[in-house]
Amino acid sequence: MPQVFDLRSSGRRTLESIVPALQIVIASSTSYAVAHYLLGHAVPLLAVTVTISSLGFVRDARPIRVLETAIGIIIGIVLSEALLLTVGQGLWQVALVLMLTLIVARALSPSNAFAVAAGVQSMLVMLLPVPAGGPFVRSIDGIIAGVVALIVTALLPRDPRRLARQDARRLFASLTEALDSLVVALERADEPSAERALERLRTTQPVIDSWAASLDSAAAIARISPFLRRRRPDLLAQTRVLRGMDLATRNLRVIARRIDFLVRDGAPRPGIASIMASLGTSVELLGQSLDDPLLADTVRVGLVAVAERLRPDTVVSGAPVTDSVVILMMRPLLVDLLTAADLPAEKARALLPEL
Secondary structure (H helix, E strand, O other), X not given: OOOOOOHHHHHHHHHHHHHHHXXXXXXXXXXXXXXXXXXXXXXXXXXXXXXXXXXXXXXXXXXXXXXXXXXXXXXXXXXXXXXXXXXXXXXXXXXXXXXXXXXXXXXHOOOHHHHHHXXXXXXXXXXXXXXXXXXXXXXXXXXXXXXXXXXXXXXXXXXXXXXXXXXXXXXXXXXXXXXXXXXXXXXXXOHHHHHHHHHHHHOXXXXXXXXXXXXXXXXXXXXXXXXXXXXXXXXXXXXXXXXXXXXXXXXXXXXXXXXXXXXXXXXXXXXXXXXXXHHHHHHHHHHHOOOOOOHHXXXXXHHHHHHOOOOHHHHOOOOOHHHHHHXXXXXXXXXXXXXXXXXXXXXXXXXXXXX
């Protein structure tokens, strides 16, 4: 079935690519200028192509990834040039060099794109005429590209914080929708609502992984970039929220599966629904606290109030075992949410009423 063109996704992808594209253009132009005008290399093709391959459009813009990519590709270029001097040019030589480069690239990195980039650079070495100044001129161009890519990463950094915020908003939107559906499921014994919540929660792990990757990238860049260093406290706060929400989401999936089974008896459970609604309000505010840290106090107050209610005998008089299990499962969920709201886990556990 042909894929339908999504104009909104295309527009969003284009806007997100403007800064990385600008960074790549500046870095590639600088590499070319250094190799051509400063060192006198007539056609410093690899200075440009290695820069593009090192930076790329990947979400992970960490300096260590840029360095690893540049080093790996440069190793491929040096290997190709050494083999070119040893075995010369020809069909079997091209096949040999490509095979060795791909094997070395796969040994150096698990990235498929990395191996392909290294293979492409090695073929440029093997198929293009040897430049004036000797074959290892191209290795020098590769080193220039790697150095420039790192410098540009530090001085003209991409700002993954925006991507991290987008991922965070997507996660909290999904959790809020899922919690709302669970409230409806419990209030009305509505099976479709429980199923919708469960399906929504099953889509959250890729968002969590993307958020984690964006935060790791942003934190790594902030360590070397003078322009992003002052953002480190904000990134640390987001990392704390992410850790708590990752655990909370896992717990909520388990609870949703239990509720999906529970509501099949057709009995409404307004008491549990009320607690779930309170959790939904707190989760929504917790998401907003990433932009407004002052809301964190409100979140903690709301969650503490929920903690005081998490006893089966107070939620439902003479609660059956099936209902009690759901209420007990909410206790670790609450601890995770309190941890995300910057309360130490020990204190969060201490707030739970004794059973």
